[in-house]
Amino acid sequence: MKTMNRILNSKWLVSGVSLTLGTGIGAGLVGLKKANESPIRETLSDIYKRIPIIPIPNVDAATDLSKYHTGQVGTARATEIIKYGFPALTHIKNRESYVLSYDPRNRTAHWVIEQLNIPNLTGESDRKCSEFKEDDSVHVYHRATNWDYKGSGFDRGHLAAAANHKWNQKAMDETFYLSNTAPQNPHLNQKAWNGLEKYCRSLTRHYQNVFVCTGPLYLPRTEADGKMYVKYQVIGKNNVAVPTHFFKVVILEKRSGEVELRSYVMPNAPVDENTPLERFLVPVESIERASGLLFVPNIMKRTSSLRAITAGGK
Template identity: 35%
Template structure:
């Protein structure tokens, strides 16, 4: 499947998300390799392998002397990251970009299970959930439904509705526009990205606790004159996963950690694209996004997640709503 000129132009300018997938023809597969190469080059700009960027534990104390208080006497312009605590996730909302800077979830086998139906509450139903503005945010900084009208992009969930089955309220909260980012629909939001979300949920079968961070990633690009240009547009998706389980039945309090970061271009991705082709260093993601996901100790202790579990997607094709899905696997090494 070839990319439309608009999407291809945005992609060439460095627009990506952390997590994704591939679906399409040999033409799309060829451009997948080109786009992935560009993405890795962009991350190297931000995180050269041989360069030290300092230590996360170094804290810069904000001066509280009279001069500072005098300058900010009539107001502090920010920027402000709105902390959003929901039933199934937490997030930090970016008022400038009109979507969350990141979302975080804690998945367990119990948390993603559909609760039993009672006489007073019907079953949790995605069909009852509607996309709505987030009224917890100031009106001038909210994302609006009109922002996506005829935009050419899907309203892509950062925290998927399928991760929030504990109650109807929890599922409804995933449809708040603060949890939505612009995503290419065919081949990404409706396909490879959805396969990756499913893979994260299936990790709960092998790990006691799974922590998933989703980060829309805006990457700078080096211009021909060596000036840094900031990318504005639909970002790539990044999914960072940290999973833990007891190291053995005899030592339940000693945890074995596994972690991985997957950076996916916000574009149609072939179903056959191996997950491991999207693996990026967590440190590179942290530096590009301007956040610290895990401490140095956690990152040092964690094993690569693709070494401790299968980085393999299950492809679901729904050609007809009345038919059962046709399942097949996208195995690393097919491309």
């Protein structure tokens, strides 16, 4: 959190933003830089250096905003109100090579973000040596188990894909935590979704870094009575939620410092693997509205000032 606070307190400028919406979305976010300086070339060895893209709370659950003393008369009533801490805040899990925000109600993740580059994708790690396992860092009331998936008809679909982390066996093993999975239609998981994951890996040949944020969606639909409802199945005794859709937001970092943004949504249903991936491109704003997350606007909010929008972003 100290790293993130330094980022928030720094005076950054976004030198330009351009968004083009059409069949899908294309975006050119020119690299962050300090005033009167050339674009910064970050090594980004620590994923948290890119956290401005994902909203993360800066107060831990079950901690006070300030120390409370019995009988204290404080200037802020909130100090007393929360003296026993918050029941919960977003659960952040920092793994070997990905960061995850866990959703204890649905027994899966809100989002998982990972950094892909050629070194990360090469190595001797073998998924045959890895096993799906409960995440013992999650309270037993709120975790999924392998028994929840047994006989459900759904795959334990990776959010951070195992093949993205061949560089280290421990890193690959950690992708098999059930907190990094969600119930996924087998045909989707093994066909079209697998194709999207492979495509993301292929982008590392053309970009310095590829940041992939993946998560579930629970989208409303119109029922027979003409009203909109959010309905989703749950599986197992722990009621693991089955997403209606999945999203991927792909942040492409060029060596020049420029950033491109692509975002995809697929239904959690059989999808023809020959369908071009461009069919699943959506405006990133639609994912933000549906998921409650912020991507591009969140970057803008964390800047002290903005330069004029470039011609492409009028």
